[in-house]
Amino acid sequence: MKQTPQMKKIQDNMRPGVLTLHGFLGTDTRDLVEILEEDEATVRRLGTTHRDIAERMRHFREKGNAGLGEFIDVEPHFEVRVDSVRGGIPSPFGDAGLIPKNNTTVRNKKLGREIVYTDVNIHLIGEHGFYEGRGSLFRLEPEELVEVLEVPAEAQQLDLP
Numbered sequence: 001m002k003q004t005p006q007m008k009k010i011q012d013n014m015r016p017g018v019l020t021l022h023g024f025l026g027t028d029t030r031d032l033v034e035i036l037e038e039d040e041a042t043v044r045r046l047g048t049t050h051r052d053i054a055e056r057m058r059h060f061r062e063k064g065n066a067g068l069g070e071f072i073d074v075e076p077h078f079e080v081r082v083d084s085v086r087g088g089i090p091s092p093f094g095d096a097g098l099i100p101k102n103n104t105t106v107r108n109k110k111l112g113r114e115i116v117y118t119d120v121n122i123h124l125i126g127e128h129g130f131y132e133g134r135g136s137l138f139r140l141e142p143e144e145l146v147e148v149l150e151v152p153a154e155a156q157q158l159d160l161p
Contacts (some may be wrong), residue, residue: 004033010027014133022136024133025135026139027111027134028135028136035133039130048146048151050128052151054123056150057117060080060104061080067080067082071107078109079108085102089101091127104119115140
């Protein structure tokens with residue numbers, strides 16, 4: 001796919017100081033289209049979808065909301081904490097409204113690993129397949145999300161025999 005003027009405008013919104021202090025691209029010098037295509041290929045190789053990853057992230061965020069800023073146990077072997085910060089952030093893709101500033105920490109006790117993500121990450125992954133650029137403060141690797149959050153492969157989600 002080629003970088004369109006629309007995609008260039010979106011990428012410009014992602015630069016430091018436009019919508020956020022540090023931006024969404026980090027040290028990544030690739031065009032936005034290249035970033036999206038690489039992550040799309042990774043997610044396909046993992047046998048899942050961006051929406052399924054985002055839904056799993058959302059699941060843990062919703063479970064963690066019950067903890068009021070404290071870690072709570074989530075079956076079968078997770079601990080989750082959600083921290084809320086006032087305000088919201090607009091999407092660099094120009095979506096309507098502001099995205100709340102919530103941080104979710106998920107500990108996979110079985111693996112001994114944890115991952116931290118924001119509501120902005122959930123939105124950008126689920127709606128746009130965007131995990132942020134390399135070197136970004138909030139870049140999430142699709143492989144790590146799938147592994148730590150135990151995102152099921154598509155065939156498993158379809159209840160195939």
